[in-house]
Amino acid sequence: xxxxxxxxxxxxxxxxxxxxxxxxxxxxxxxxxxxxxxxxxxxxxxxxxxxxxxxxxxxxxxxxxxxxxxxxxxxxxxxxxxxxxxxxxxxxxxxxxxxxxxxxxxxxxxxxxxxxxxxxxxxxxxxxxxxxxxxxxxxxxxxxxxxxxxxxxxxxxxxxxxxxxxxxxxxxxxxxxxxxxx
Numbered sequence: 001x002x003x004x005x006x007x008x009x010x011x012x013x014x015x016x017x018x019x020x021x022x023x024x025x026x027x028x029x030x031x032x033x034x035x036x037x038x039x040x041x042x043x044x045x046x047x048x049x050x051x052x053x054x055x056x057x058x059x060x061x062x063x064x065x066x067x068x069x070x071x072x073x074x075x076x077x078x079x080x081x082x083x084x085x086x087x088x089x090x091x092x093x094x095x096x097x098x099x100x101x102x103x104x105x106x107x108x109x110x111x112x113x114x115x116x117x118x119x120x121x122x123x124x125x126x127x128x129x130x131x132x133x134x135x136x137x138x139x140x141x142x143x144x145x146x147x148x149x150x151x152x153x154x155x156x157x158x159x160x161x162x163x164x165x166x167x168x169x170x171x172x173x174x175x176x177x178x179x180x181x182x
Contacts, residue, residue: 006057007049008075010040013064024063033059112155119156127152146172 014024021037021044028035033055042050052060061068070078115122130151131144138144149168153161 003049003051005074006052006072007043009071009073009078010052010060011044012075012078013060013066013071014040014044017064027063028056028059031059031062035059108155115155116157123156126155130155140175142168142171142175 014021019027021040024040025035025037028040035056039050043052057068057071060066061071064071115126130148134144134147134151135141138147146165146168149161149165153165
């Protein structure tokens with residue numbers, strides 16, 4: 001790896017942390033390698049870049065919390081590796097979200113089945129719980145009504161709840177149309 005590539009890596013690490021030249025210089029000094037911000041600027045921007053001593057390389061690795069061998073990798077390799085790790089984390093989160101959605105749907109199906117089986121005894125407490133929950137989820141009363149209606153209609157397929165759902169969704173759509181900036 002050449003000095004130009006090492007200079008690019010120093011700049012990349014510093015910028016990723018949103019550190020100024022002086023901020024990095026202070027951190028370098030704190031780990032026992034005094035350097036001026038202007039020297040870091042020359043490392044990153046001069047053509048050719050200012051040479052980095054072995055002590056500075058070790059100090060850069062220390063303040064960046066990066067092994068020296070990683071600091072010596074080309075910028076593109078580091079970016080690709082970081083992109084790969086971030087993509088893997090995104091994919092794990094996506095799979096967790098899918099699994100959570102499945103658990104949510106299964107739990108709701110059990111809830112709906114219970115309410116349907118014990119309709120006469122469960123309907124009033126179910127309505128109360130759904131109402132409290134919907135109010136906590138919504139930003140407006142109309143939105144709470146729509147959420148409540150959708151949950152009730154989804155859990156208890158009774159014509160009156162399905163009509164309530166249609167009316168609540170229409171009211172919510174009207175409220176949003178009225179509040180939309182033209």
